[in-house]
Amino acid sequence: MRCGFNSLAAKVETVLRKDPYSGHVFLFRGKRGDLLKALYWCDGGLCLLAKRLEKGRFAWPRSDGGVVALTTAQLSLLLEGFDWRQPVETVRPHSAL
Known part of the structure; x- marks a missing residue:
């Protein structure tokens, strides 16, 4: 995962056929799955x-055609290292006695 700004922007254009300057966040994961890079255009x-x-490892989504759309919540969980595909309930209702 030695790619920098120019290499990742070129991959976005050629492989994904998207505009790297659109303001979308483009994520890339290393082979081992423990490294993540995010490329996005912000303020020029x-x-x-x-x-x-x-x-x-980062929980990586399966993609059809190379592109996956994530919600803000899914992206937040992914960046924190949680498996956003299988959220675990952390709050349990109290039983009535």
């Missing part, structure tokens, strides 16, 4: 963020 420049997990 490209931003490139990288995150490496100390343990585990």
Whole structure:
């Protein structure tokens, strides 16, 4: 995962046939699954963020045609390292006594 700004922007244009300057967030994951890079256009420049997990792997969605649309909540969970595909209920209702 040695790609930088120009390489990732070129992949967005050639492979995904999308505009890297559109304001959408484009995510790329390394082979091992523990490294994630995000490319997006903001305020007149490209931003490139990288995150490496100390343990585990990013839960990566299956794609049809190479493009997956995520909600804001799904993206947040993905970036935090949670498996957003199988959310776990954390709040349990109290039983009436």
